[in-house]
Amino acid sequence: MPDWLYVVVSIVVAAFVGGVTNHFAIKMLFHPRNPLHIGKFHVPFTPGLIPKRRDDIAESLGQVVAEYLVTAEGLQETIQRPVFRNKVEDTLLGFVDRIGSSELTVRQAALRVWSEAEFEALKSRLAAGIRETALRGFARLWEHADLSSLPVKRLVPGWSVENRKAWSAALAGALLGVVEEELLSAGGQRMLSKMAAGMMDKAGGFLGTMAAIFMDEDKLVQKMTPALVQALRGEEAVNKTAQAIESRLELYGEKPVAELLALLTGEEALGWLGGKLEQLPLERWMEQADNIPLRSLVEPWKMQIAAFVPALTERLLRLFAKGIPTAMQAVDLPGLVEEQVQKFPVERLEEVILSVSGKEFRAITWLGVLLGGIIGLFQSLLLLWMG
Template sequence: MSTDWLMLIAIPLVASAVGYVTNWVAIWMLFHPHTEKRLFGLKIPFTPGLIPARRLEIAERLGVAIAKHLVTEESVAARLESCEVRAKIEEIIANYLDDFLTKDLGPLHDLIPSHVKELAYEKVEELMPLLLERFSAVLEDERLKKLIKIEVYEALDRLLTDTLHEESLFGQLKSTLIETFVMSNMDEIKQKVDRTVDEAGQQLGVLLQRAEVRARVYRSLIDAVDELLTHPVGQLRHHIPEEYVSHGRTWATKQVLEILKRETPRMLQALDIQKLVRGKVNEMPIAEVERLILAITSRQLKAITWFGALLGFLIGLIQVALVLGRGGL
C-alpha cells in the first residue's frame, strides 16, 4: 500500500481522535481546574473551570428551580393525598400508639408530677366544706328520704319473713316473740324509722361541724386519693377496647394529614427550599459537586465525547472524498 493511501486512511482516524479529545477536554474544562491558576502573576484563561467559577450562580438557579417547579405547595399537597403516604403515616401512628398502649405505666403516683399531687391535696382540703354541705343537703332531700325508708321497710320485712319461717324450736320461739312484741307494734316501729330518717340529715349536719369529725373525713379522703394514686395502671391496652384503638388510629391519621396539608405553605416558607438548596450546594466541596453532576449526566457526557469522535471521522472522510475528487492520488 502506497504512502498516499496510508495518509488518506489516517485522515479520518486522526480527525476522529481530534474530535474525541476536543470534546473530552471541553467537558473536563467544565469542572477543572477547581481553582484559579496563575503563571508569572498572570491569570491563566479558563481557570477555574466553568462550573467552579459560576458555582454561586449555579447554586442560586438550582435553588430557584427546585423551589418554584419541584417542591411546591401543589406537589407536596398532591403527595400527601397519595395512598402510599397515607399508609406510611398510619403505620407510624400505629407503631407509636401500640408502643404507648403496651407500655407498663405503673402506678398513677409515678405518672403525676409532685406539684400536681400537692395541688390535689390542697383542692381536697379546700373543697371539703362544700362537699360536706352538699352531702348534708342530699340527706335532706325528700326523695332520698323516701328511698331510704322504703329500703329499711323492705329489709325489715325480709328479716321478719325469714324468721317466721324457721322450723326449729328456737325459730318457733323467736316467731312467737316477734308476733307478740314486734308485729303488734309495727306502726310504732315504722314511725320511729320515719323520724330517724327525717332527723338523720340534721344530726349528720351537726356532727360534721365538729373539728374532729372533719379531720377524720379529711383523712379518709386523703387516704382514698393515696390509694387511687398507688393503684397500678398497667397497660392501657387492657382498659381500652380494640375498636376504640382502631378508630383512634384512623382519626389520628386523618388529623395529621389535615394539619400537614393546612400547614404546608408555612412549612415550606419556614424551610425556605431555595435557601436550603443554595446553602447545601455552596457547602459541598467542588469535587463532590462534580461527582454529583457526573452521576446524573455521565451517560450523556460520554455520548457527547463519542459523538465528537464520530463527527471528526465524518469530517475526515469528507476531506478524503475532496482529495480523491480532485484527483489527488
C-alpha cells in the same frame, strides 16, 4: 504519499482531535477547581464551569426546587392521596399493636426516648402544667357558669322529693349504724362509764351519795348499752333522724354553692376549691404510673383505638396539609437548598454526576471521535478533489 494513506491519516488525526476536545471539555466542567495564575496573569477558563458558577447554580437550584419540585400544593396533594393515608393508618395501627404486646413499663419505654434526668424533669413539668391548666379551667368554668350563685339542688343530679327521702333514709341508717358501732366499742364503753360517773357526781346530796355507794358504773353501762342499741335500731329513731337530715337537705339545697362551701369550710369557696386542686398528688400518681405495663393501658381499649385510627389519621393529615404553606415559608426552602448546595463538596458533586452520567459523557467523547473522523474524511476527500 498515496491518496489512501492521506485519507486515513486525516481521519485518524481529526478523530483524535475531536475525542480529545470533547474529553477536555467535559473535564473543564469540574477542573481546575481553583483559579490558576501565571504571575499576575489569570489563566482563562479557570476554575472550571461548575466551581466558578457554584453560587449561581445553588441559587438557581433553590428556586427550581421551591417553585417546581417541592411546592406546598404538591405536598398537600401527596398527603391527601388515599395511598399515603393508608400508609399512615397502617403505621399507626402497627404502633398500637406494638404497644399492646409490649412488655415494657411506662418508665422503661420513656427511658428509651429520654434520659432519666430528662424524664424526671418532664414529669415535673407535666404535673405543673396539669395543675395550672386545671386551676385555670376551673376558675373559668366557675366564672362563666356562675357556679357561685347556682343553688345546690340544681347542681346535684336527681334532686327531688322522692330522692331526698331515699337519701335521708340511707344516711340515717348509716349514721345510726356508726353510732351503734361506736357505743359497742371499747372507747364507747369508756365514754358511757364517764357519762354515768358524771351523772352521779352531778346528782349531789343524799341521792348522789347513795347512788355512788350502791351503784356500780360498769354494771350501769352494761344495762344502758342494750337499751341504747335497741333505741338506735328502733323505727322512731330512724324516722326522726331521716326527717332531720331531709330538712337539712332541703335547707341546703336552696343555698348557693359558694355560700354552702363557705359555711362548711370556713373559707372563700373558689379559694378553697383551688387549694384542693393544688393539693392533688399528681407527682405521686405519676410515680405509681411508672410501673404500669404499656399493654395494660392499651389492651382494654385496643378495638376502640383501632376504630378511631381512620378519623385520627384524617384529622392529622388535614392539620398537616393546612400547616404546610406556613412551615415551608418558615423553613425558606430556596435558601435552605442554596445553602446546602454551597456546602456540598465539588469533588463529591463530580462523583455523583459521573456515577449517574458517566456513560453519557463517554458517549459524548466517542461522538467527538466519530464526528472528527467524518470531518477528516470529508476534508481529505475535498482537498484531493481540489488537487
